[in-house]
Amino acid sequence: MNIEINNLGYRWKGVYSPYLSYLNNDVVYKDGGAYVMRNGVATPFALGQQDAVLAGHVLTGGVSVGGLANMVLHSNGASGMEFRFMGGRNGTIATALMSTERASCSGYGVTNYYMGSIISDGSVRMLGLRQYGQTGTGVYGGDPAWNYTFPSTVAFPPGTPRITQVISAFNDTYYLDASGAVWHSGSNQGDTMSGRNTTSYVPVPQKINGFGDLGSNTIVKKIYIGRCYHGYPSVWLLDNQGRVYSWGYNQYGQLGNGNSTNQNVPKLVPMSVTTPIKDIYVTGGIYAASFLIGTNGILYAAGETNSSLLTSNASTHQPVMPWGWNKTVKKIFSCETPGTWEGAGTYRRYGAVLDNGELWMWGDQGGYVGDGFGIGYGPASFQGNTIFPIKCLDGVKDAQAVAAGYHMSLALMNDGTVKWTGYNGQYIGGSSGISRTTWETLGASYLTNVTKLRLYGYSTYQTAVALRSDGKVVVWGFGGSGQVGNGNNLTPNAPNSFLLLDKTVVDFSVSGYFGAGSGALYCLTSDGQVMVNGYGAHSMDGDDDQESRFAPSPVIF
Template sequence: MSRTLFSMPIATAVLAGLLAGCGGGDTLTLDTAAPTLSSVQTAHETVVKQARLTVTGTVTDDTGVQSVQIALNGQTGTAALSGGSFTATVDLKAGRNNYTLTARDAAGNEGTLQGSVYLGHRVAGGNAHAGALIDGKLYTWGRNNFGQTGLGFTSTVSANAETHPVAPTRAGGTATFVALAFNQNHSLAIDANGQVWSWGDDTDGQLGRGTDGRSLCGSGTVANCRLDIAQVPGLDNTVSLSAGYNHVLALKADGTVWAMGLNTLGQLGNGTTTSSATPVPVVWSPADAPNVGRIVQVSASSASSYALDDQGQLWAWGRNQYANLGQGALSTGTTAQATPLKVPMPAGVRIASVANGRDHVLALSSDGKVYAWGLNASSQVGFNGYIHKGTATAWASPVLSPTSLPWMETHPVVEVYGNGNTSYARRADGKVYPWGMYGASEGTGTVYANLDEPEDRLTTLASIVDMSLGALHQVALRSDGQVFTWGWSFEGALGGGSTTINTWMYNAPLNPVFP
């Protein structure tokens, strides 16, 4: 349900008088005027990736403000005051977070401001499956060869026409989930208590549930999947998840980062190249990661990992074959980087959010600009597409260091998304803009137009608050709770029903029907 920030003064009749004059001319003045708070007004609940929220705004009072406090999830913190402005910071839990700001003056009068933010994805896309959370209930659809839809069985379109989930299907039993993380053929979720659940492909231990009790799925000859949706031991108090191609990152409420799955290139960040089917903590080497702040976001790619701290610093580890770690002069190669390195950013740049595709990275700065690097063969970083590729103005592939994208210099954005060789940016009005590998239907076939920079290809779609990219399909949530899908509908990945199966491709978004 959408929520709008609003200001609501609450006056308390507290004596705050001043005696003036002398003798019988004494007068008593009561201060009953409450402070007034204001902040950025939004037409919908804000969806964020960072686990630490900073709220800024202004506060006024006729006699002066004494304090501003923020209350959220049992926490109460005091905001910093500077003139008539305030800055309040508080840590978030996964899911919906309703907060209250309270301003007090010297007389004890109070004014409040209430707001809501949502931490985590309510929609998710994998290789060719997808899911959405509607009122805490999990619905999934699409490819199911590893049981990644969580329905307790495997299926394909041809062999299981009656049961294969080509439209949103209820999964997850009675658990109340608040955030999703899908990729490739595996799926994870966080419940309302901060516990992580997993299901689907577990070939490399990416589901974090050990090696016992796995089933045989796909074309494998050994047990390699989980058909049941079950909890991951040791991942309690989790506030954020990111699913890579063969590994998963989890951020706990205490700021620690945990990883599980394939580790041949150091993507688990624990100082080794030994894979793990149970969660292991990321190790912050004093030599490689001095002055690291509290981690507030994690992001996993094909074989690299990223973490953002509360100082706006970005850290990276794992594969650097395509300059994934953004180290510039540091040569690319297949040598494992098993502990985090700081990604060097231009002076003064503070990162607010990070996203990645298979081997490229998008870092959103606090002022709405985007710095990108890594593999650029399909122009997923930029300027190597249908206009610039093969010309003197084309950007290289890979791009070795964080590079500012010119489009965002004049079109500031509020969020970035990536997967495969595709990138998306979302602006404040909820419009989303793709670049990189973008499918375009032409007659009975499909060509991919590699877009040099963000373009307005989805002209009918607006007010998007959350989005997730699959390998070749996209899922988005509008502010009114409606879910939209587009791209390739392989095995029902778009959730549009039997008439849309395997169509390549839909660039006019579908609106899946939920039971």
């Protein structure tokens, strides 16, 4: 017997978009209610079915909403009710969040007030500001308000494979599908970010494969973003053979293609042809540098001399291992932000975590409060300084730093605890409020068995987020818009409370100016729910009233 699965039952497809293709029996939210697609036309979902007692339907003000087996009735988030499939049959659950972590220290502009989720069917849904086409729905700017209260489906063409990665560069969004193809939608900042040598906004996703050196059939494994508040972004791709492609702004030649000219299409980084790469980190600021970690654990850098560790500016990647060639590199991190006010100067800090657990840092020391190196060292650590770079700590799994005139650093230790040093504004280093120049364990029983740690900050405003192995989340520091999620809108906050969420969290991401008082925290739970707390403007929390939320609440898909 031949069964056509598409003809069985109904499929919930979320908010209706004229830029998407639908099949018969697809159900959408449109004009305040549920509609089913019939031969390309949206018709009321349960037209003529009025008897709630006999037919098992629900009356909502004289209008009937019909459901089938395996569907669950829930609020549509506006004025009525609707059904959606759950479980393994077209379940509308999230499997991943859009990443914004490559701008982790720069809480003054992590991403522009929007968030995306990959759904279990491989589609992507976007929430929040849509002004520059970054949501990829085909609708941007204009009236009504420039935002999506309900998560709306990104308008990929029919036949697009499942999406496996979504990453943001403020107003530009990049997508990786299961075939290894890369897509883009958004503002196309500086007419360089589309990867297709185009001008103006890109309101629906366009494929980048086939442009520049990126082959039509090249299989990309991961997308990387270089960006900070100063706004000199670039995009980097790693393919399945360890080769690297880059485009965007090219400060100090950090794209690694032999010049310092901005690049509008992907260009193959020459050294990666013979030296396969496993990880990429790009600073993206005024003093731009890029770091490629080879599969052999060797670090290769290009860009500005002090940032890159090189003895002079370089537009091609050079090996650099000041800690010794026998110590392989695990990851690179950085922070570059303005000082305490606009025009007060630019401060930067960089770090390397080695596979053996050593933490090395370099960058600015001059400023206002705190050293952030944790060894009581006074001067900066650049070319020509006494120590460049500085070994700061052992036993480290991951690390983050903020340098904005008020330097501080966090380190996730191999045993799952967290250490800190530097400035203690907003109680980022605990309720003592005392800054320090040595490393100290932080958070007592709250910061144990930590698996993911992120620090966001700008000037004196700093907020940190830690995810534990048991799925609990600790948020501390500045919490002026409720982003700490403990039910209060208070600041400062020591790490002595959990996020008010009775669910197991598997990952988190942030949006807006997180760490500077106007950002939101998104948590993905083990049952596929997305929970949000914090700043509510632009409907980035799924609330058309645009009110901040002091404790997590669900995003309604």
